[in-house]
Amino acid sequence: MNNKLAGRNAIITGANQGLGEVLANTFVQAGASVVLCARDEKKLADVANELRSLCRKDQRVVALRADVSKQSDVNQLVSTALAEFSQVHILVNNAGVYGPKGPSEDVDWNLWVQAIEINLFGSILTARRLLPHFRKNCYGKIIQLSGGGATSPLPFLSAYAASKAGIVRFMETLAEEVREVGIDVNSIAPGALNTRLLDEVLEAGPETVGKGFYERAVKQKTEGGVPLERGAELAVFLASAASDGLTGKLISAVWDPWEHFPAHIDDLHNNDIYTLRRIIPKDRGHSWGDV
Secondary structure (H helix, E strand, O other), rough: OOOOOOOOOOEEEEEHHHHHHHHHHHHHHHOOEEEEOOOOHHHHHHHHHHHHOOOOOOEEEEEOOOOOOOOOHHHHHHHHHHHHHHHHHOEEOOOOOOOOOOOOOOHHHHHHHHHHHHHHHHHHHHHHHHHHHHHHHHHHEEEEEHHHHHHOOOOOOHHHHHHHHHHHHHHHHHHHHHHHOOEEEEEEOOOOOOOHHHHHOOOOOOOOHHHHHHHHHHHHHHHHHHHHHHHHHHHHHHOOHHHOOOOOEEEEEEOHHHHHHHHHHHHHHOOOOOOOOOHHHHHHOOOOEEE
C-alpha cells in the first residue's frame, strides 16, 4: 500500500471478521493507526493482536467492543478514539447484518427493526458523533460500505435492501452538507463477497431467500466471489489524500475505474455520476416518457 495512510488515524466498525478484518489489515499495512470495534469481543481481540504484530513504531491498534446501533456505545467508541489520538482522520462504516430472511409480511418485526438500527442508524450515529471533530479540523473522510440492496431490489431480504439504499442516500445527502468544509463522504459497493453473509443465505435455503438468489449464492460459493482485498484497496484510496475532493459517490470496487479518478476530479464534481438516481424512459431508449 506504499504508506498511503501513514500518519492517519481511522475508526473501522465491524472489524472482527470478513471484510472488516481485511479492511483493518489493509489500513495497517498502508500505515494507518486504527480503532477497531465489533460486538464479538473475543474475535475482535484476536484480530487486534494479530494486527499489532504488523505495526511499525509509529502505529497503534486499539480495540473496543461496541454495538453501533447503541448511541452510548458509539459515544464511547468515538470518545476513546479521540482520547487515544489527537486527531481522527477517517471513519469506515463497515458493521452490518443481513437481517431476517423471508417474505416481508412474515419475518420477525423485531429482527427487521434491528437490521435497520445496525445498518442505517448505526452508520448515521457514528458519522454524527465524528462530524464536529471533522469540522473543527476542516478535514475528514467518511467511507460507507454499501451492498447489492442499494441499487437493486432484494426480495426476501427487505430490511437489508431498505437499510443499504437508505444509508447510501444519507451519505449522498451528508456529502452535500459538508462539501465546503473539507470532509469527503463516499460509499463503496465491494461486490459479491464470500463472507458469513453468503453462508447465511446458503443456510437459509431457496424456500426462504428465493430460488434465484439462492442459486446465485451457490454459484458464487462454488466459483469464488470478489476478493475482499479489492474493496479494501478502494477504501484505502478513499481514505488517502489522493481522493481529496471526491465526494458524494457510490463507487464499485469491481466495475469502476477508481484508480484513475484523481485525473477526473473536475468531471466528478457537482454532478450525478456514480450516484443513486431515478431512471426515465429515454435512459432505456424509449421516447414515450418525454414531455
